[in-house]
Amino acid sequence: MGEIVFMGVLGVVSFGMFMMTYTFRTSIIDQSGGPALYPRLIILFLVALMLIRIVIILKTPPEKRQRFAFLEIFKEIRLAYLLQFLTYVVLLAVIGFKISTTIFLNVMIHYLSYRQTGKRASKRRVLGLGLITIMGVIGLEYCFTKLLNVPLPKGIWNI
Amino acid sequence: MDILTVFSNILNPECLMLILIGVIMGNIFGCIPGLNTPIAVALVLPVSFALETIPALCLIMGIYMGGVSGGLVSAVLLKIPGTAASVATTFDGYPMAMNGKATEALSYGAFASLFGGLFSAVFLLVLAPFLSQLAIGFGPWEYFGTAVLSLCLVCTLMKEKMLKAFIAMFLGLLLNTVGMSPVDGVAARFTFGNYNLENGFNLIVIIIGIFALPEILYAVQNIAVVPKPVAVQKKWIYVPDWKVIKANFGVMIRGSVIGTLIGILPGMGGGAASLVSYADAKKASKTPEKFGTGCAEGIFSCESANNATTGGALIPMLALGVPGDTTTAIVMGAIALHGLTAGPLLSMNQPILFRSIIFSVFVANLFMFFFQTTTIRYIAKIIEIPKPILFPLITIFCVTGVVSIRNNVFDLYYMLIFVVLGYILDKNKYPLSPFILASVLGTIIEDNMRRSIIYYGSFANCLVQPSIGTIFFYLAVLLPIGSVLLQNNRFRKLLHLRVTPNGGESQ
DSSP states (O other): OHHHHHHHHHHHHHHHHHHHGGGOOOOTTOOSOOTTHHHHHHHHHHHHHHHHHHHHHHHSOGGGSOOOOSGGGGSHHHHHHHHHHHHHHHHHHHHOHHHHHHHHHHHHHHHHHHHHHSOOOOHHHHHHHHHHHHHHHHHHHHIIIIISOOOOOOTTTTO | OHHHHHHHHHSSHHHHHHHHHHHHHHHHHHHSTTOOHHHHHHHHHHHHTTSOHHHHHHHHHHHHHHHHHHHHHHHHHHSOOSSGGGTTHHHHHHHHIIIIIHHHHHHHHHHHHHHHHHHHHHHHHHHHHHHHHHHTTOOHHHHHHHHHHHHHHHHHTTGGGHHHHHHHHHHHHHHTTOEEOTTTOOOEETOTTOGGGTTOOOHHHHHIIIIIHHHHHHHGGGTTOOOOOOOOOOOSOOOOOHHHHHHTHHHHHHHHHHHHHHHHSTTOOHHHHHHHHHHHHHHHOSOGGGTTSSOHHHHHHHHHHHHHHHHHHHHHHHHHSOOSSHHHHHHHHHHHHTTOOOSHHHHHHOHHHHHHHHHHHHHHHHHHHHHHHHHHHHHHHHTTSOHHHHHHHHHHHHHHHHHHHHSOTHHHHHHHHHHHHHHHHHHTTOOSHHHHHHHHHHHHHHHHHHHHHHHHSSHHHHHTSSSHHHHHHHHHHHHHHHHHHHHOHHHHHHTTOOOOTTTTOOO
């Protein structure tokens, strides 16, 4: 059932994209079918294949159908990982690479260690990890910005 | 004097150091379950942008050669393949380790990897220039036919997963249409007015989002499981006995041939090659009953085949501009980052670079062998890096890599969408390699299709041209149809073929 829902969502998105192709600007001298031709062909093929897949799923007895893996992303450790990752991505532009990465590493490592061992870290370990991550992040930022000339976000405090 | 230029391009301290770094990194990524070569290559792509072209490609070739053979260590010591290419190695590698011969198993694997890698590199040296000369006369219709055939071949060879492979492929092609339309550059397609999407989705972001982070998302749930590897003897160098090499020479030749040929087929990687080679070696062996109990032939056949795919996959990439597997698709992205296009024109316009890439493959294979044979027991320790430290580190490397491409945090937001999409596709058995190949080839397909229509007047006119492009296009249409029909028992009875147990039900 989950896979049918997934196909349905993809179908709706594909339909929306198909309708959007009618808004594409076309060059008056273009003789290649225009920018809408190729996406329309792809969408038609995709929808046809999805319909075939839906028919196959419906013909399969319910006890033989495989469970659709999706909702498990939003449970337990995976949900925590996703939320921490999303927070990190949001904070990256706001407070900069150094601070956001240090916070992310510390929170994530302690959280995953707790989930692995069931024990909370001691104050000494927290402090030690904090210092190591700060030095590591500064070193990583130096490598990227100074050695490889790759700019990284500095955030509102320009750190 | 070209050959001397090629040697000097590669045999200098910078390039040799980068090949070595690439081999080490590839080995590490290959041996840690959940990580693989495409992830390693994708992570260094932004870094490689800061390097010159040849040193950047040396780094990537090092990762490619090291990554494919890196899976050997975890396959033998943990019975967990580090990469798909080392699945078959677990069949005999782990039992051999359990019999107290872990050191021998690792040394056999390392030597077989070297043999397979060098064997296919020779094929690469001979075939790639020949094929690229043939392909120099290719026009838009021929490129279109080649790209469409390679995508359809990838999906058709998936057999039971063919329908899902085609769905993943078309999804990849559809997402590839986001951005400014090619040829005319007039329409901003599916951008919703967001200027960040006018250049479409970046390939590196797609690869990191589809491959790297979903694996971590999947693996974090089992963070409490801590694998214990089998112990390895302390030795200076892990080289197999000469008698063992001599006894398995034929096995390695067969495995290398199989690996090279499978590597040439687009989308087929080391996983398929090693399984086919293992089955072939077992069939041809005088002692097939020993396979699965820790037999040397099993390891030699798998490891020679999976490394032989590297050279094989580079042949269509360099000669035709069609990637042979996912990693070479990313390598094409790396070449594009430096303003070049992989394909027949590369050998014509940049012959020194073309040959330098091939020579770097030879050097990378040698470095891979020397590195593995001297550091296997240290690489084994890497498997024991705590996951709570490894996963966050990989995550920040992924994020840093993505941000460094365009210094645009927007890329991270759509990467998240690809992470969820990659998870859904992979865990519901939708193959990812057609999706990635479609992302690489999508623009080539549309661009050349529209140019062909302009040149010949209409698509119908293109279909009747006496050209290899027409043959490729018809093959692309007929192969999947033929494959579906052959899976149907009624059709097989009609052709007087043996009926299969699952025939009649497609997927």
